[in-house]
Amino acid sequence: MSKIHRLSTRLANQIAAGEVVERPASVVKEVLENSLDAGATRVDVEVESGGVKMIRVRDNGYGIAPDDLSLAMARHATSKISSLEDLEAVGSLGFRGEALASIGSVSRLTLTSNALEQGSAGSSAACEGRDMDVVIKPAPHPRGTTVEVRDLFFNTPARRKFLRTEKTEFNHLEEVVKRLALSRFDVAFSLRHNNRTIHQLKAATGQLEQQRRVATVCGPAFMEQAIYIESDRGGEAAHHLKLWGWVGLPTFSRSQADLQYFFVNGRVIRDKLIAHAVKQAYRDVLYHGRHPAFVLYLEVDPAQVDVNVHPTKHEVRFRDGRSVHNFIFSTLHRALAEVRPGTPQPEPL
Numbered sequence: 001m002s003k004i005h006r007l008s009t010r011l012a013n014q015i016a017a018g019e020v021v022e023r024p025a026s027v028v029k030e031v032l033e034n035s036l037d038a039g040a041t042r043v044d045v046e047v048e049s050g051g052v053k054m055i056r057v058r059d060n061g062y063g064i065a066p067d068d069l070s071l072a073m074a075r076h077a078t079s080k081i082s083s084l085e086d087l088e089a090v091g092s093l094g095f096r097g098e099a100l101a102s103i104g105s106v107s108r109l110t111l112t113s114n115a116l117e118q119g120s121a122g123s124s125a126a127c128e129g130r131d132m133d134v135v136i137k138p139a140p141h142p143r144g145t146t147v148e149v150r151d152l153f154f155n156t157p158a159r160r161k162f163l164r165t166e167k168t169e170f171n172h173l174e175e176v177v178k179r180l181a182l183s184r185f186d187v188a189f190s191l192r193h194n195n196r197t198i199h200q201l202k203a204a205t206g207q208l209e210q211q212r213r214v215a216t217v218c219g220p221a222f223m224e225q226a227i228y229i230e231s232d233r234g235g236e237a238a239h240h241l242k243l244w245g246w247v248g249l250p251t252f253s254r255s256q257a258d259l260q261y262f263f264v265n266g267r268v269i270r271d272k273l274i275a276h277a278v279k280q281a282y283r284d285v286l287y288h289g290r291h292p293a294f295v296l297y298l299e300v301d302p303a304q305v306d307v308n309v310h311p312t313k314h315e316v317r318f319r320d321g322r323s324v325h326n327f328i329f330s331t332l333h334r335a336l337a338e339v340r341p342g343t344p345q346p347e348p349l
């Protein structure tokens, strides 16, 4: 047995990276979430070779001050929370301060940013999977941030081996962009792959434009066979619940659960409790083995939900899970019961 020693920063970060950076899609998720947290109204994503070779995300958010650039890449460094109270009512998508440190430890990471502080023209910081000795240089950039991630897993061959084909990696990555585009109608998104434009989504205000975005992202066939629902269980803040969005009619059932989007307070969620409530609501109207399609948004008092359950934050824990389950079930059940066979379907867009 050798003596106990401290891991190097780089190795510690690479181990932590195992939790958050599985593939190019996970990089895109973390980097895009940072752009949204930075108040961006437009986010442009450009990738090469399914994101393995290069991922570049450019936003017009509030940027990072030159003095903060190297800290942004350090582990457990965040501008989003500073106390346990903050954590308990967290409204931002990120808060762990791990993503950039993890990504930087397994790729060639460059941040270029301008927070428009003291007439700054912008600066960049690069780190190459090293022990986080970051080099800061002046670099022109408009207000906002560009994050460039090259050669993912170049220094961790064991992880690189788990990557699939360029096409599969791109599909995963595109799915992440779609999910985030559905989570924030007010933000414009674009996605380019190998110099080809794949998605170009303008900011959508008003229900009609939102509906158009959903149709673009989920396919027009979904929208033609979906109904819009909205249900608000009033009451004081702690008990307030609102569910809205589009649910596919039974005629649009799928052989796979591949068109199911559920957002809790703007965060993409895959949760057993919610999945169960939805499944129950569709039980009487779908054939066995078929899956419903839906894009649903649940709004709940942030103090009533814990998002710090898992590093990727896909899971949540509700204080009063039973009441959330009942609300989702009864809202959907009622809506689906109202569309009986023979009822005219909504007008296509």
Ligand code: ADP
Pocket (backbone or CB within 6 Å): 030, 034, 035, 038, 059, 061, 062, 063, 064, 072, 073, 077, 078, 079, 080, 093, 094, 095, 096, 097, 098, 099, 100, 101, 144, 145
């Ligand atoms: P977290 O998002 O959990 O805070 P990250 O490692 O993802 O941790 O990012 C670290 C910090 O870097 C953030 O708290 C934020 O201050 C800053 N940052 C990262 N990306 C951006 C961005 N696109 N715009 C502005 N600030 C950013």
Ligand code: MG
Pocket (backbone or CB within 6 Å): 030, 033, 034, 093, 094, 095, 097, 099, 100
């Ligand atoms: Mg983050």
